[in-house]
Each structure stands twice: as structure tokens, then as C-alpha cells.
Amino acid sequence: MTDLFTGYFLLSVVIFLLGLYCVISQGNLIKIVIGLEIMGKGIILNFIAAGFFQNNTGVAQALVITAILVDAVLISVILALIVNVFRHTGGILADQIAGLKG
Amino acid sequence: MIMGDAVWVVLPEFLLLFGALTAYTFGRVGKRRWSRYTGGIATLFAIATLGVLITAIPAVQEGKIPFVAMNPGGIRLALDPLALFLGIAGTTLLIISCLYSIRSLEEDTGTEKYYALLLLMAAGVLGIGLAQDLFNMYVFFELMAIASFPLVAYHTGTWEPVKAGTRYALMSAAGSITALFGLSILFVYAGTLEIDGIGPALSSVAPATVQSIVLMAGGLMAAGFGVKAAIVPLHTWLPDAHSVAPSGISAMLSGIVIEAGLIALVKALMPLSGLAPHLTFGLTLALFAAVTMCLGNLIALKQRDLKRMLACSSIAQMGYIMLAFAFGMGLSGRGTELGFIGGLYHILGHVFMKGGAFLCAGAFLYAIQTRNLDEMKGIGKALPLVGISYTLCILALNGMPPMTGFISEIFICRAGIEAGGLAILFVFLMLGNIVLSLGYYLPSINTIMFSKEKGQKVTEIKPVPPLMQATILVATLFTLILGIFPQIGLGIVSPAAAYLFHQFFPV
Numbered sequence: 001m002t003d004l005f006t007g008y009f010l011l012s013v014v015i016f017l018l019g020l021y022c023v024i025s026q027g028n029l030i031k032i033v034i035g036l037e038i039m040g041k042g043i044i045l046n047f048i049a050a051g052f053f054q055n056n057t058g059v060a061q062a063l064v065i066t067a068i069l070v071d072a073v074l075i076s077v078i079l080a081l082i083v084n085v086f087r088h089t090g091g092i093l094a095d096q097i098a099g100l101k102g
Numbered sequence: 103m104i105m106g107d108a109v110w111v112v113l114p115e116f117l118l119l120f121g122a123l124t125a126y127t128f129g130r131v132g133k134r135r136w137s138r139y140t141g142g143i144a145t146l147f148a149i150a151t152l153g154v155l156i157t158a159i160p161a162v163q164e165g166k167i168p169f170v171a172m173n174p175g176g177i178r179l180a181l182d183p184l185a186l187f188l189g190i191a192g193t194t195l196l197i198i199s200c201l202y203s204i205r206s207l208e209e210d211t212g213t214e215k216y217y218a219l220l221l222l223m224a225a226g227v228l229g230i231g232l233a234q235d236l237f238n239m240y241v242f243f244e245l246m247a248i249a250s251f252p253l254v255a256y257h258t259g260t261w262e263p264v265k266a267g268t269r270y271a272l273m274s275a276a277g278s279i280t281a282l283f284g285l286s287i288l289f290v291y292a293g294t295l296e297i298d299g300i301g302p303a304l305s306s307v308a309p310a311t312v313q314s315i316v317l318m319a320g321g322l323m324a325a326g327f328g329v330k331a332a333i334v335p336l337h338t339w340l341p342d343a344h345s346v347a348p349s350g351i352s353a354m355l356s357g358i359v360i361e362a363g364l365i366a367l368v369k370a371l372m373p374l375s376g377l378a379p380h381l382t383f384g385l386t387l388a389l390f391a392a393v394t395m396c397l398g399n400l401i402a403l404k405q406r407d408l409k410r411m412l413a414c415s416s417i418a419q420m421g422y423i424m425l426a427f428a429f430g431m432g433l434s435g436r437g438t439e440l441g442f443i444g445g446l447y448h449i450l451g452h453v454f455m456k457g458g459a460f461l462c463a464g465a466f467l468y469a470i471q472t473r474n475l476d477e478m479k480g481i482g483k484a485l486p487l488v489g490i491s492y493t494l495c496i497l498a499l500n501g502m503p504p505m506t507g508f509i510s511e512i513f514i515c516r517a518g519i520e521a522g523g524l525a526i527l528f529v530f531l532m533l534g535n536i537v538l539s540l541g542y543y544l545p546s547i548n549t550i551m552f553s554k555e556k557g558q559k560v561t562e563i564k565p566v567p568p569l570m571q572a573t574i575l576v577a578t579l580f581t582l583i584l585g586i587f588p589q590i591g592l593g594i595v596s597p598a599a600a601y602l603f604h605q606f607f608p609v
């Protein structure tokens with residue numbers, strides 16, 4: 001692996017961790033979803049960089065396009081659920097769906 | 103390019119996906135009242151799928167593995183024994199759940215969405231078995247997960263399902279994204295995600311690097327798929343989601359979906375197992391299994407909500423299955439095939455005993471509109487067939503002799519004893535947990551069947567339709583048949599266990 005690749009890899013880890021921080025620290029459901037998206041984008045960068053440096057761009061492209069598709073479906077279903085949360089409570093705070101009853 | 107006996111691989115998956123499309127369009131395009139027939143359509147497609155899978159049994163038992171491959175390095179699907187096992191278990195429960203839902207959701211509108219999503223979820227379960235590379239497995243895993251979120255929150259008019267569904271969706275999404283990160287790390291170093299190809303591809307990498315890759319990728323994938331499998335620190339979504347979902351869905355979620363999550367986890371660890379001899383997945387999994395079964399049983403003890411109690415008991419049952427797989431992978435060194443047989447047999451049994459128990463709880467809910475156990479006093483006398491089925495399913499969950507839970511628990515204990523050493527300690531822990539679980543199973547049977555006084559609502563129950571009772575009876579009969587004639591279940595379990603064992607220990 002080249003040094004340039006290590007740079008890309010570290011960048012993708014940083015993006016992933018930024019997203020994770022966003023998911024953990026934010027109290028707004030929409031912001032949590034944005035955090036999930038940022039995590040996903042870090043992974044996609046990793047796939048693209050790996051494909052490029054291994055001369056395996058065909059497979060990497062196929063994986064990335066599928067991953068984006070899955071991501072889009074996942075996020076739209078979650079947003080639809082959040083719309084329902086809003087209808088019931090008039091808010092979109094994560095506290096409203098928390099409540100640990102074991 | 104398509105090779106092999108493609109029809110056995112593609113047809114079951116196609117039937118489930120096409121069934122979802124047909125059920126949905128039929129309910130949407132036709133007149134409004136047509137949507138009530140979508141349940142029947144979904145059932146027909148499910149039966150056809152099961153039929154195709156059953157015709158494939160003899161060929162797979164002979165050791166043939168039908169497969170489909172598109173250009174080398176691309177998609178490869180194969181009906182290996184594990185896929186066949188997962189498909190048959192999932193599709194049988196799908197048929198039971200569809201038939202049950204036809205009557206239990208009679209008053210709901212928009213059932214075409216319900217059945218379409220149900221078939222998509224079953225397609226995801228089957229696909230997890232069929233996929234021969236980790237990325238396709240991830241896609242099918244997501245199909246299963248995404249289809250299950252709206253199903254949990256199906257009754258959007260009430261707050262509880264929406265809350266549980268959203269929480270489940272967010273946790274599950276975070277989990278699957280974490281798993282994808284693990285996959286991307288594997289792809290960086292191996293350049294391929296095919297299950298057979300990862301090991302050889304990593305053989306040219308330095309051993310120290312391989313060890314850290316296996317640790318990172320394996321840990322991330324285990325954490326990601328572990329959310330779905332309800333491994334203990336990641337289980338918090340389960341009691342909510344499984345208890346507020348419609349009962350047919352609770353049966354599917356507890357009966358096959360969390361088990362499919364565990365199978366996905368095991369399949370993700372398969373290519374990594376031989377690469378780093380110092381890392382024993384078996385011991386790690388056994389430790390998590392121990393925590394999972396203890397905590398699952400302990401939180402089930404204090405539940406007064408029947409469906410919630412069954413959901414918590416699912417966590418404990420997942421602990422037993424994980425322990426069995428841990429014995430299969432070996433706590434130290436070589437594992438034993440008996441462990442995989444026990445784990446897979448327990449999954450097969452759990453499909454019917456937990457599925458049946460959830461359907462019974464659903465029938466009680468249908469009859470008196472409450473999930474509270476205290477208000478169900480004496481309901482077993484008012485609904486004798488459901489009450490007796492509930493008793494049998496619960497006794498099976500606890501592992502009483504004539505039922506299926508007994509057979510699989512015997513297999514797990516034998517696997518532990520064969521492994522010896524530390525494994526014996528885990529076997530004793532499991533036996534202790536089985537005794538502990540009596541602490542909530544028996545009082546629930548006592549309340550439902552033998553209570554002298556009657557709950558207020560029990561005096562005026564809504565009669566449970568015969569079709570619902572029939573499906574409950576079928577599930578209960580299966581728990582008895584699989585317990586009395588274990589060779590029927592072993593016909594599909596043993597090849598799958600042998601396949602898994604061969605994947606972990608090729609020589």
C-alpha cells in the first residue's frame with residue numbers, strides 16, 4: 001500500500017468517526033440521520049480509494065453504487081418513520097424515543 | 103453467464119420478490135376491497151417457494167450445491183445446505199405468519215403493504231443464506247432489516263409502535279453501517295469480498311498485518327451484525343420492537359430474523375477464522391453468549407407484559423444459540439460439529455416454539471385487547487386450544503422432554519461436554535439459566551391456564567377465528583414433531599452443520 005492510500009484510509013476513518021460523534025452527541029433525530037449518512041460516506045470513500053489503488057475499479061464501482069442505493073432506501077424509510085414521530089409528538093427529539101425499560 | 107442448476111437458486115428468491123410486487127400492485131391497482139385478498143396471494147407465493155426449496159433437498163443432501171454466477175469476481179449465489187436450512191425455516195414461518203395475519207389484520211386497511219414487506223423480509227432471510235460474498239450478504243441483510251422497520255411500526259396511528267420502530271431503525275442502521283465499514287477494511291487488503299476468496303487473498307499479506315485486519319474487520323462486523331442478533335449490550339431495541347409489532351410480525355422477527363442476523367455474523371467470521379490463530383472467536387462469542395442468556399432471563403423475570411416477556415426470552419434463547427455456535431467454532435483450538443448441529447436445531451425449533459408462543463399471545467391480545475399478564479387470568483379456559491398450545495410452546499422453550507427445545511439443548515450440552523475444559527463451565531451456566539427461565543415461564547402458564555379467579559376482561563372475550571387457531575395448532579404440532587422425530591429436522595440441519603464446520607475447519 002502506498003502512502004497516498006494510507007492518507008485516504010485515514011481520511012475515511014476520520015469521516016466515519018465524525019459521523020459517529022454526530023450520531024452520539026446530537027439530540028435531534030434529523031441530525032442523527034445526517035450523522036449516519038456521514039458515516040456511510042466515509043466508508044464509500046474507503047471503497048473507492050481501495051478500488052483505485054488495487055486496479056480493481058470495476059468491482060469497487062459496483063459495490064459503491066449498490067451501497068449508495070441501500071443507503072438511500074434506508075434513510076428514506078427512517079425519515080418516513082421520523083415524520084410519524086413528529087405527527088405524534090410535535091417534535092423530533094431523540095429523548096422522545098428513548099426510555100430504557102430493559 | 104449462468105451455470106449450474108440455476109433454477110433452484112433463482113426461483114425461490116424470485117418467487118418471494120415477485121410475490122411482494124404482485125401482492126402490492128394487486129392491492130393498489132384493483133378496487134379498494136381487493137386489498138383483503140393480498141394475504142392469500144402472499145401465502146400462495148410463500149407456499150410455492152417452500153415447494154421449490156423442498157424439491158431441492160435430495161440434491162443438496164447428496165452434496166450437490168446448485169449455484170448461479172455472473173462474470174468471475176461478480177455476483178455468486180448458491181443454494182448451499184445453510185441457505186436451504188435458512189430458506190426452509192424462514193419460509194415455513196412465513197406461511198404460518200401470512201395465514202395468521204389474514205384474520206388478525208382483517209380490520210386494517212393497506213394490508214397490501216404489509217404482505218409485500220413481509221415477503222421482502224423473507225427474501226432477505228433467504229438471500230443471507232444464498233449470498234456467497236460478504237457484500238451481497240450485506241445487501242440482503244439490509245433488505246431484511248429495511249423491510250422490518252415499517253412492519254414494526256405498522257400501526258402508525260398509535261404512539262408505541264412508532265416509537266419502537268424508529269428506535270429499532272436507528273440502532274439497526276448504525277449497526278449495519280458499522281458492519282459495512284468492517285467489509286470495506288477487508289476489501290482494502292483482500293481486494294475481494296468472496297467468502298472463499300478472502301483467505302487466499304490475505305495469505306500474501308504479512309501475518310502481523312493480517313492479525314490486526316482480522317481484529318478490526320471482525321470486530322466491526324461482529325458489532326454491526328450483532329445489533330440484529332441482539333447480543334447483549336446491543337439488545338436494547340428488541341423488547342420494544344418485538345412486543346409492539348403486529349403478532350404475525352413478532353413471530354417472524356423473533357422466530358427467524360434475529361437468527362438470520364446471527365447467521366450473517368457467523369458467515370462474516372467464516373473467512374476470517376483460520377487467518378489469525380491467536381484470536382479465538384469461539385471464546386469471545388461464548389463470553390458474550392453467557393452475558394446474553396443471563397441478562398435476557400433476568401429482564402424477562404420482571405415483565406408483566408406477555409409479549410414483552412416472550413421478547414426478552416428471545417434474547418436468552420439467542421444466548422443459547424450463540425453458545426452452541428461458540429462450541430462449534432471451538433473455545434480453544436478445534437471445535438466440534440455437534441455445536442453447529444445444536445445451534446441450528448435450536449434455531450429450527452425456535453422458529454416454531456417462539457413463533458407459536460407469539461401467535462398465542464397475539465390471539466389473547468385479539469380476544470381481550472390487552473397484553474398485560476395480570477388481566478389474562480383464566481383465559482386458557484375460555485380459549486382451550488390456544489391455551490394448551492401456549493403451554494406446549496412455553497414448555498418447549500424451556501426444554502421439556504417431548505418437545506423440540508429438549509433435543510437441541512441436549513445437543514448443545516453434548517457439544518460442550520465433548521469440548522471439555524472451560525466449555526463444561528458454560529454448559530453449567532446454560533443449565534442454570536434454563537432453571538432460571540422457569541421463574542417466568544411457569545407463572546405465565548399458571549396465570550393463563552390454572553388461575554382460579556377470572557380477569558375482568560376474560561368474561562367477555564371476542565372469539566378467535568378458526569384460521570388463527572389452526573395456524574397456532576400447526577406451529578405447536580411442529581414443535582412436537584421436531585421433538586419426537588428429530589431425524590426429520592436433522593435431515594436439513596446435519597448437512598448445514600457439516601457445511602459450517604467445513605468452512606471453519608477445512609481439514
